[in-house]
Amino acid sequence: MTEFTGTFTEPRKKRDAASRFSAAAIIAIPLVAILFQVYVPQFIKYLSYLELPLLVTVYFSLMKRSPIAGVLFGAGIGLAQDSLSSHPLGMFGIVKTLVGYFAASMSQRFEVENPLVRLILAFFFCFFHQFFYWVLARALLGEGLDFDPQQTIVLAMLNAAVAVPLFHILDKLKVTG
Numbered sequence: 001m002t003e004f005t006g007t008f009t010e011p012r013k014k015r016d017a018a019s020r021f022s023a024a025a026i027i028a029i030p031l032v033a034i035l036f037q038v039y040v041p042q043f044i045k046y047l048s049y050l051e052l053p054l055l056v057t058v059y060f061s062l063m064k065r066s067p068i069a070g071v072l073f074g075a076g077i078g079l080a081q082d083s084l085s086s087h088p089l090g091m092f093g094i095v096k097t098l099v100g101y102f103a104a105s106m107s108q109r110f111e112v113e114n115p116l117v118r119l120i121l122a123f124f125f126c127f128f129h130q131f132f133y134w135v136l137a138r139a140l141l142g143e144g145l146d147f148d149p150q151q152t153i154v155l156a157m158l159n160a161a162v163a164v165p166l167f168h169i170l171d172k173l174k175v176t177g
Helices: 002-016 023-043 045-049 052-064 067-084 091-107 115-140 149-171
Strands: none
Touching: 023 045, 023 052, 023 067, 045 149, 052 067, 052 091, 052 115, 052 149, 067 091, 091 115, 115 149
16 A cells, blocks of 8 residues: 555645745736736726736735635735725725635645646636626625626636736746755
8 A cells, every 4th residue: 555655645745835936026926917907008998808916816826825825915916906096995905805715725626737727717716806896896885887797708718818828927937946
């Protein structure tokens, strides 16, 4: 029985290992994503559908594999995005906190290095983000926002298609060793 121990524990070690990033990358990447989200759509209207802060939240939460880290990433990125946008303070903070928590929880159960898994998770979390933002806006703010599931699915597919190459680029910034 001992000869099989190595084969069963080896994938588990790989799956449990959290990725490491430099402190500069952890600060700069979300900051660039937030600034992109706030300022670039003013010049190129079509890029307003791209939710880079959400994708960065999902990526870091998936790679850290810790729900606590996911909550902190989501809350930090969401509140920073709220402070620079015209949305009510705390709305993106709450939604991205939940996305960070659930993404980190999912990373403990699935092998998130696979591009197909990343595509599916990015799609799911983009849809979840938009849906939960709508729920919070109606429940907490009393706003009558419209929720169009077809448009949300299309936008989630667009963001998921961008997420896979973005996640590959961000993988290159991991600290090795």
